[in-house]
Amino acid sequence: MTMGDKIKHTAEEAGGKVKEGAGRATGNEQLEAERKGDQASANIKQAGDKAKGAVDDALDR
Incomplete structure (x- = not known):
């Protein structure tokens, strides 16, 4: 897992939270959806990053 991937996936999750707030503020259900x-996708990618990191750590030992 590279730091760039971690930052990218965290930013994607944050973007989802921004959309949620904007959707609620404007009553835009599509934006909330x-x-x-976005958040589900980011969470899956972050889980993959963690798993890859664990495998890399195990192989380094």
Whole structure:
């Protein structure tokens, strides 16, 4: 896992949170729904990063 990937995935999750707030503020249900997709995607990528990091650590030992 590179630091760049970690930052990118965290930013993607944060972007989802921004969409959620904007969707709530404007009553835009589609924007709120997009937030769920963005955050789910970011969470999956972050889990993959963690798993890859664990494998890399195990191989280094």
